[in-house]
Amino acid sequence: MGLHVAPNTAEQSPIIEFRNVEKSFGPIKVLDQLCFSVKPGEHLALIGPSGSGKTTILRMLMTLESVTAGDVIVNGVSLNHEYKSGKELPASEAHLRKMRSDFGMVFQHFNLFPHKTAIQNVTLAPVLTGLLSKAEAKERGLKLLKKVGLADKAGEYPSRLSGGQKQRVAIARALALQPKILLLDEITSALDPELVEEVLNVITDLRNETDMTMLLVTHEMGFAKDFADRVLFFERGKIVEEGPPGEIFQAPHHERTKSFLRKVIAAGHRV
C-alpha cells in the first residue's frame, strides 16, 4: 500500500484541537503544554515510547480522563467546559454525553461485556442510547459482524472467542454508534502475534472505505506507516516530531526519533 492522500487536506477547520493541554497524575506530568489539531477524515498515528502520553490523549477525547489545564476542542466545542449565560463551567454529565456521541473507542484489552453475546455487545448501546430500535440495531449489528468477518459468531459469548475475534467484535461494537471519530488504543498489543493481522486488516478496510477520522496509538510501526496520513512522535508528554509517515520513518530529523526507531527495529518490528 502506498501513500494515501487524505481528501481535502487544504485549509479546513479542524475536527479536534488540543490547546495547551496539560495532564498530571499526582506529581507526574503526563502531557505538557500540548498543542495539535486533526482535520476531518484524517488518519493520525501516535507513536512513541511507553508512558509518553499517547494513550492519555485518546482517553481524554473519550472523556475517560479530565484535563489538568488547557482545553480540548471538538467540532468547535470545548470538551471540558461549557458556557452558560456567559460563564465558564466544568462540563456537566449531559454535556459530556453529547460530546461523546461523536466518538467510538477500541481498547487494548477489548473490554467486551462477558455476560453478553457478540451480537448483544454490538446492539446494547445503540438501543439504550435510543439511536436505533431493537430490530434496526440487530440488523446493523449483524451487518457489522459480517463486515469484521464474524457473522457466524454472533451468538457466542466472548469467553468462547479468540483474542483476535474479541477485538473484531469490539471494533464492530464501536462502529455501531456510527462515530465520526474512531479512537484505536493499542488494539493489537494484547494479541498473540498470529492474530494481529486479522484485526489490522479490518482497520485497513475501514480506513479505505469510510470517511471517519481515525486516531491510532500503536507499537506496530509497519502498520502505522501504511495507515497514517500523518504521524506524531511523542516523548515525555510532548510532540517531538511530526510529519507524513514517509518522512518520519525514512528520514526523521530529530535525534530522539531516530534512536526510538532504531530500538524498535532492533526489537524486531518491521518498518
Added chain:
Amino acid sequence: MNWSWDYVSEITPSLLQGLLVTVQIALISSVVAMVVGLFFAIAKMSANRWISRIAIMVTEAIRRTPLLVQLYFLFYVLPDIGIVLSPLVAGVAGLGLHYGTYVSEVYRAGLLSVPKGQWEAARACNLTSSQTWTQIILPQAIPPMIPPLGNYVIAMFKETPILSAITVLDIMGEALAQANFSYRYLEPITLVAAGFLCVSLCSAAVIRLLENRLNLRAA
C-alpha cells in the same frame, strides 16, 4: 416513651458487670474456637479420605444449624447422659465449637494460599519437614489469617447475648433480668446496643489497622 437517667444509673453497675462477663466469654471462646478449628482443619485436610469426608460433614452440619439449638443441646441433652455443664461452660463450649468450624476454613485457606512452589523449593533446599513448616510455610500462611480470625472474634463477641437463653448472666442476661424486674426495656436494651456498637466499632478499627500493616509488609 420517657427516658429515665435515674434508672440508667441504677442499672449501669450490673450491666458493666455483664459486659465484663461478655468480654471474658468472647475471649475464652475465641481460644477454644482456634484450638477446635485447628483439629477440624487438620481432619479436613487429612490424606485419609474417610477422615476428611467425615470432618467436612460434621463441620458443615454445625455451620448450618443454629447456635441456639446447639446450646440447648449442650445444656439440656448432655445431662441425660451424665454430662452436666454449668451454663458458662456450655456456652463457651457451644460458641467455641460453632466458630471452630469457621476458623478451620480460615486455617485451610491460609495454608492453601501458600503457593505449591514454596513446598517444592523447600524440598529442593533439602529442608526437613519441621523446618519447612516453621521456616517457610507458617510464616507465609499466618499473616493473611489474622484479619479474618479477628473478624470472627468480633462475631463471637456479638453472639454472646444468645448465651443469656441458657441463663448465663452476660450483658444481655443482666439487661433482661433488669427489664423483667422493672418492666422497663428501653434503657437496658439501648445501653446494651450502645455497648456493643462501641466495642465492635473499636475492634473493627483495630483489625483494619492490623490489615493495613500486613498489607504494607506484603507490598
Added chain:
Amino acid sequence: MENLEALIGYGWYILTGAWATVQLTVFSCIVALVVAMIAGIVLTSNSHLVRLVARFYVEFFRGTSVFVQLFAAYFVLPLVGIALSPIQAGVLALGLNGGAYGAEVVRAAINAVGRDQREATIALNLTRWQALWWVILPQAVVLMLPSFGNLAIEIMKGTAVASLITVSELTFQAETVRSQTGDTAIPFLLIMVTYLAMASLMMAFVRWLEKLFGRGITSKST
C-alpha cells in the same frame, strides 16, 4: 408403645413450627436482599452525603448484635408507638441485620467488576444507571451469589433466636416440648435435622441461581 405415640404426637407439634421458620427466613431474606441492594449501590455512589447515610446504617446494624436488635424491635419499638407482632419484629431485625452484611457484599461485588467494563460503558455513551443495570450489576450478581447463599443460611440460623421473643418456630416448639415433657434429645435432634435440610435446600437453590446467572462469565471469574 405409649412412648412412641407420644413421640409422634409431639414430633408433629414441633414440625408445625417449621412453617414459622420458613416464613421468617423467606421474608427476612427478601427484606435483606432489597435493603442490601439499595445500601450497597448507595455505598458506591459519588455523593458523600448519601454514602455517609448508608455507611451509618451498615455500621450500626453490624455493630449491635442481631440478638439485641431483635429484642429492641419487640420490646422497645412499641414504646415509640410501633407495635409489631413477634414475626414482624423478627423479620424487621433479621432483615435489616442481614441487609447490613449484604450491603458490603454488594459494594465489594460492584467494585470487583473491573474499571475496563466501566470505561467501555462510557465509550458507548451509556448513562450511569444504564451502565449499572445492563453491564455492572449482571456481572456483580454472579460474584455476590456465593456470599448471599451463606448470608441466607446465617439468616435462617438467626430465626432460632426469634423463639426468645415468642415466635412459635421450630426452636420455640422444641423448647416447649422439653419444658413440658422433660424429653430432650429427640426434640432437639429433630429440629437440627430440619434446619440442616432447610440449609441444604437453600444451598442447592443458590447453586442453581449461580448456574442461571453465570452464562458467559463463570468460566472466567470463578
